[in-house]
Amino acid sequence: MTDSLPARSRGPVGRRLLTAALCVVVIWLALRFVGDIDWGAVRSSLGKLSWKELGVLAGLLVVRNTLNALPLALFIPGIGMVRALVNDLAAHLLAVVAPPPGDLVLRLKMFASWGVPHAVALAGTVANMVAFYTVRFAVPIVGTMLLVATRWEVGPIGSVLLSSLVAVTILVLALAAVRHDSTAARVGEVAGRVAARVRRSTDPEEWGRWAVTFRHHAASGFRSHLAVSMLGLVAMVLVDASIVVLALRFVGVEAASVPALDVYVTFCLVYPFTLFPFMGLGIVDGLLLAEFVDLGGEGVEAAAVAGLVVWRTVTLGGPIVLGAFMLVAWRLGLVPPRAERSAVADGPHDGRSAT
Template sequence: MSSVEVVPPQPPPQPPPRSSSRRLLRPVLVVVVVGSAVWFVEGFVGDIDWSQVRAALDHLAWWQLPVLVLGLLLRQLLNALPLSVYIEGCGPLRAVANDQAAILMTTIAPPPSDVVVRLAMFSSWGISRSAGLAGTVMNTVSFYVVRFAAPLLGVLVMAVTGDLLGGELWTALASGAVSAALLVVVWLSFRSPAFAASTGRRTGLLARRVRSSVDPGVWAESVLGFRGTVVDRIARTLPLSVAALVGMVVVDAGLIVLSVRFVGASRVDLPAVWVLTAFLVAYPLTLFPFSGLGLLDAVVIATLVARAGQEVEASLVAALIIWRVVTIGAPLVLGMVAVTWWRLSTRAGVT
């Protein structure tokens, strides 16, 4: 009887450690984006008198920053509400925690780290991977619909106030057409399984041009599975989600209006409706990295300086600096709080 050599099981291969250059990529990208932001602003509106900007920032009282943070909390709640609408078992608190954790991961780690942490949180709450992923995708789709529809809302405000400008109208119509096209694709995908499968297959064919391992048939099956997860409630959940995200955009614009007032710009110098509409018309620029940092700011400042005069430039720059600090910095803190809360509650078995 021959002896059989027993080979001990080998440990699973470990992923290679991230190189130091990879770890440095994110901080370098942040520096590049911030530098580009300053370049964009100065390119659009000319040289900035930073001493006047500092003087405008000095107008900010200690109690005004907490007011802006409270407004941000409302903004983040509205931003996360679609998750609770699309995903059964994901209440508003869980939705906010999930959203803030994803924002934190998007900032400090490369994709798909945000999706990984989202799905891990959903799983710990007893939510299936397919339901969590479908809700996340629909949340993103809803946001894109609102993102490109925001200029139409700005034009509507201008029309109501009798302050409509031709340039903004054409920009809004072009952007609104993108939003309408997204809604049509969503409607057709949920109305027709064949259209959903065709959309998945065509998308897979496009993706295969970049990655040869992509199987268009698998993509078609995935889209059909996604459709089956949310189709029964889409007629109710999509309008509710869009309404919540419209509210989020309006609150975001309100934070800029408050920031403008807090740095000393009066209603006479900069009427709130001007600030509101300038932001709404430029809102599709949030598509770019860090919510359009630099590019959106430059367009809003240039638009308002053209209407109100050069004397408001320093106040606008100061106001947008405050808005960016609050809307970019505070969500990172909220993300750390959310991840900590999730880990502690998971360990304690209370989620």
């Protein structure tokens, strides 16, 4: 019975149902634009994919996930790329199979097993999230830049400006939070109150304490590594788009029908929709498919669907499989702890006094 459901759990359940309904509506709208899909032709296009080509896509997936883990390696002293990649993939697996904050708990346990102090690990994880969310909303600018540089077009300027505003807001708040303890606490509490409107269990005061912890252990490191982290994440998005391009080519979508440039531009423009569950599964796919059919006509529809199926299989299924291997390797102690770090390296990175 509904009344027996704990009040605390009704909100998340309702939000998941609302998100699922939104995905269904968007997919339905996209299919209305592209027409009826010939699933027999889709299967025929999938049959064109060879094992060698699948291996190429898998190789790009490793590059993509390595770039995705780069901020962790930069923001957490001495963790290194291998541990950052193990941590990121294992956390991705848990985010899929378990409710939040299970992935965050796993991240912190793994860092602790490698000798990373809790405060440093939490600060690095928060910095990683800030960089990722900033790039998620900033990449439409990259798509617009590609259009301007190659065709002197600007694209959907309204949506680009809105997405850019979100990215700038995230970045400005994060940079403000690393200046002083009092500023960090205020920024964290305000963000917590906003989040509490969506998730009632959110404690704004706890968010304020997290912000102060972030400021203590990631202040100067955050500023010095932010640019490289964001460039790495932009490269990650472009590698993801490259997987889409190659998946389309491998299943028979020719460059004359759907040029690679249009794929990169469209992918960047719709990337903010990966905010939805499973990296925008259904929503991003529907928007990409509608654009591909608009470019190449209904003749490319079936092959384009096949290409998107391949892309999703590689980029969603691949990290889950890799994450399972990484989790087992960590459980078996096959990932050694980091080298010994000095107290200076693990301590606060910013010498400013708290105010």
